[in-house]
Structures are given as C-alpha cells and as structure tokens.
Amino acid sequence: xxxxxxxxxxxxxxxxxxxxxxxxxxxxxxxxxxxxxxxxxxxxxxxxxxxxxxxxxxxxxxxxxxxxxxxxxxxxxxxxxxxxxxxxxxxxxxxxxxxxxxxxxxxxxxxxxxxxxxxxxxxxxxxxxxxxxxxxxxxxxxxxxxxxxxxxxxxxxxxxxxxxxxxxxxxxxxxxxxxxxxxxxxxxxxxxxxxxxxxxxxxxxxxxxxxxxxxxxxxxxxxxxxxxxxxxxxxxxxxxxxxxxxxxxxxxxxxxxxxxxxxxxxxxxxxxxxxxxxxxxxxxxxxxxxxxxxxxxxxxxxxxxxxxxxxxxxxxxxxxxxxxxxxxxxxxxxxxxxxxxxx
Numbered sequence: 096x097x098x099x100x101x102x103x104x105x106x107x108x109x110x111x112x113x114x115x116x117x118x119x120x121x122x123x124x125x126x127x128x129x130x131x132x133x134x135x136x137x138x139x140x141x142x143x144x145x146x147x148x149x150x151x152x153x154x155x156x157x158x159x160x161x162x163x164x165x166x167x168x169x170x171x172x173x174x175x176x177x178x179x180x181x182x183x184x185x186x187x188x189x190x191x192x193x194x195x196x197x198x199x200x201x202x203x204x205x206x207x208x209x210x211x212x213x214x215x216x217x218x219x220x221x222x223x224x225x226x227x228x229x230x231x232x233x234x235x236x237x238x239x240x241x242x243x244x245x246x247x248x249x250x251x252x253x254x255x256x257x258x259x260x261x262x263x264x265x266x267x268x269x270x271x272x273x274x275x276x277x278x279x280x281x282x283x284x285x286x287x288x289x290x291x292x293x294x295x296x297x298x299x300x301x302x303x304x305x306x307x308x309x310x311x312x313x314x315x316x317x318x319x320x321x322x323x324x325x326x327x328x329x330x331x332x333x334x335x336x337x338x339x340x341x342x343x344x345x346x347x348x349x350x351x352x353x354x355x356x357x358x359x360x361x362x363x364x365x366x367x368x369x370x371x372x373x374x375x376x377x378x379x380x381x382x383x384x385x386x387x388x389x390x391x392x393x394x395x396x397x398x399x400x401x402x403x404x405x406x407x408x409x410x411x412x413x414x415x416x417x418x419x420x421x422x423x424x425x426x427x428x429x430x431x432x433x434x435x436x437x438x
Contacts, residue, residue: 157192159216173379181400240410255418261294264392264425269302276436281314281339325352341369364432387430
C-alpha cells in the first residue's frame with residue numbers, strides 16, 4: 096500500500112511543501128533534510144503523483160527521445176535497449192515519464208519543435224550524433240534542455256554530453272593486437288558519418304602509426320553494425336592476397352558475424368586469427384564466463400543511460416548548471432579470441 100505526500104510529511108513531522116521541495120531538489124532545503132526525506136520516501140515506497148507534481152512545478156514531468164525511422168531498428172538493438180533501461184530507472188525514481196517518438200527522418204526537426212510548443216517534455220536526449228550535427232544548434236535555439244549521448248565534432252555551440260572515450264579505447268585495442276605481432280589488422284567499423292565511428296577509426300590509425308604499420312584501405316570497412324555485415328567482411332577479407340591476421344570490431348553484434356564467417360572457413364579465433372570487439376557490457380549479449388568469448392573494450396551502456404538521465408534532470412532543475420560533460424573510459428577485458436600472430 097502506497098502512502099500519500101501528506102502521510103509521508105506527517106510521519107516526518109514536516110510540512111507537505113517541505114517534503115515536496117526536498118524530493119524535487121529545491122536548493123532551499125538543506126542536505127540533511129533532503130537525505131532524510133529521500134530515505135523515508137524509499138522505505139515507504141512513496142511515488143509522487145505525476146499529474147499533481149506537474150501542476151505544482153509547472154513542468155511536464157517527462158523526458159523525450161526522438162528516433163528517426165531510418166534508425167528505428169535501434170529500438171530492438173540491445174545497445175539502445177540497455178541505455179533506455181538505465182535512463183528509465185532514473186526517470187521513474189524522480190517521478191518522470193519517458194516519451195519515445197519515432198518519426199520520418201525529414202520530420203525530426205519538426206518533432207523537436209512540436210514537443211517544445213506543446214510543452215510535452217522538460218528535456219530531450221539526442222541519440223546517434225553525427226559529425227557536425229545540426230540538431231545541436233536546433234535544440235540550443237529552441238531553448239529546450241538537452242543532452243547528447245555521444246559527441247559531435249565540428250560544432251561550436253556549447254552543449255551537454257556524455258560519451259565514452261572511443262578514440263583512446265580503439266587506440267588501446269589496436270596497440271594490444273600489435274603487441275602480439277599483428278600488423279595486418281582489419282577495422283570493421285560503424286558508419287563513419289557517426290561521430291563515435293570516426294573517433295574509433297582515428298584511434299586505430301594512431302596506434303598503427305605508433306607501431307610503424309602502414310594502414311591498408313582494403314582492411315578498413317564502415318557500415319551499419321549488423322551480424323551479416325560482420326560475416327560478409329570476414330569472408331571477403333580472408334580471400335584477399337594479403338589477408339588480415341586480426342580483426343577489430345565496433346560492436347559485439349558485428350563480432351558474432353565475424354566469428355560465423357571465420358568458422359565457416361574453418362578458422363578458430365585465438366588460434367588462427369585474433370579478434371577484439373567493443374561489447375558495451377550488454378544485458379542480452381553478455382561477454383562473460385571464466386574466460387570470455389571475446390577480448391573486448393568494455394563499458395556499461397546501462398550505466399551510461401543512468402548517468403545521462405541524471406545529468407539531464409539536473410539541467411532541467413538547474414538551467415544555469417550547464418553545459419555538463421562526462422567522458423567514460425572503457426576497460427580492456429581479455430578473452431579467448433586473441434593470441435600471437437600465426438606464421
């Protein structure tokens with residue numbers, strides 16, 4: 096049985112106004128009182144009435160996520176699903192709803208304007224930033240609090256973002272393969288109009304240059320990160336006159352495709368050929384076990400969702416606090432997919 100705001104306030108010996116302000120992060124409530132209220136609310140399983148809270152604060156109590164149709168497959172992508180799950184935890188804990196709007200690509204700008212005009216959301220998270228992404232300037236112009244999941248190069252407008260260190264991550268992964276004697280390292284990347292993929296390519300090229308290895312354009316692919324894409328890339332590259340001795344994949348989904356492609360050719364990972372992947376520590380495609388299947392650069396996308404949501408809610412509550420930025424580092428997890436170059 097849930098309690099009301101009045102009942103919670105009475106149990107604490109505080110006024111309903113003080114309790115409400117404490118739960119909504121108003122600065123005039125001291126930290127000790129806020130902690131006391133939050134602990135009591137959690138113990139009593141108190142959930143704020145969203146409609147009443149909206150009327151009291153003048154806010155919509157909702158956060159928007161706009162997804163273009165061309166990338167609507169992301170809704171069933173485990174990376175997107177984990178991010179949304181993490182963000183949803185934070186929204187629910189703070190009495191916020193999540194609004195997902197799937198729109199045609201050409202209507203994305205209109206969708207943001209409509210959300211703003213209707214007062215449907217208090218802020219938005221921008222997904223899949225591209226190089227020189229015009230959406231950042233649009234959202235800044237609208238004055239709608241927003242946070243970018245990732246970054247966009249070539250944009251001068253200040254903006255809030257949360258990203259992983261893609262360039263350092265792929266530099267480290269390439270360097271690791273070079274330490275095993277690999278110089279023919281294939282990069283199976285995402286679409287390089289996307290900012291994350293461009294940064295990963297830069298890290299890969301930097302590490303090759305540092306090792307004194309000349310990059311081969313025949314060993315670099317970019318594309319939508321699907322399992323068949325990884326399969327085709329592996330099958331085609333192994334047929335090259337000078338095939339790669341190792342692969343670097345931008346997604347564990349792609350890595351499974353590479354694994355299937357190599358297996359069909361009778362090649363065994365870690366023995367005949369090496370593979371490092373970025374795995375994002377996904378709930379639905381775990382790379383675990385005593386010895387993980389893949390050597391991987393790992394980060395928790397669910398934790399990224401939690402942090403991004405918390406940062407955006409702070410921007411909503413404290414508009415002058417931005418821009419907020421956070422760069423998450425990855426860890427390198429050793430698995431069964433890597434070994435010395437085979438002569």
